[in-house]
Amino acid sequence: MSAFKVVIPARYGSQRLPGKPLLDIGGKPMIRHVFERACESGAEEVVIATDDVRIEDAVRRFSDRVCLTSTEHASGTDRIAEVVSSLRWGEDTVVVNLQGDEPMMPPALLAQVAETLVSHDEADMATLAVPLVSPDQLFDTHTVKVVTDRRGYALYFSRATIPWHRDLFASDAQPQAEWLHGIHRHLGIYAYRAGFLRSYARLHVSAIEQMESLEQLRVLWNGGRIAVDIAIDAPPAGVDTAHDLARVIEALG
DSSP states (O other), X not given: OOOOEEEEEEOSOOSSSTTGGGOEETTEEHHHHHHHHHHTTTOSOEEEEESOHHHHXXXXXXXXXXXXXXXXXXXXXXXXXXXXHHHTOOTTOEEEEEOTTOTTOOHHHXXXXXXXXXXXXXXXXXXXXXXXXXXXXXXOTTSOEEEEOTTSBXXXXXXXXXXXXXXXXXXXXXXXXXXXXXXXXXXXEEEEEHHHHHHHTTSOOOHHHHHHTOTTHHHHHTTOOXXXXXXXXXXXXXXXXHHHHHHHHHHHO
């Protein structure tokens, strides 16, 4: 297994669930569940990066590996880039981004995304996807879709349904299971090298990144390459809404 570190970006100001990393799940704040998943992955080091002293204080009750970062970052990846520079990690250090609202992410996927990056020399970063299995997710904007080329490099990520099956989706029928063929759900997990993270922070924020609210589109817009592997396990979606939180509380509470 390739060596890697994990950074968990945790922002307080979620629009739908303010203070999301601190929401209680079974007597623990959500961020602690995410931290525990990361520690189970075999990572050399796990660091939480936050923009808020309330999250910092909560983390220090179970770990001293927390960095208070700027409140001005446009994305979690920008926040991780600050941590990489602050801790002076070497250029070739493999860094996995596990988002702070993924308390049910299987730990093995962190090692998998790191290995995907290492095994793709042309990739600037790597991520994972799974085949879409629920018709309800087909047109759900919370479910991000990804399309790749024949070598497994990302062509585009979108909250819209891609690829768009012209003939099937033009009908008024309810979505059917067979409509899902060839459509993949993107998982919110990334791997990069520390050197790339330093350059990412200097890239211009693109219009498509802002429109879709998807930070990985900055890489594609600037000509970078993202390797996409099919995850060895299919985790449930992260926590974006109150409904998601109730689902996770039922599973982990």
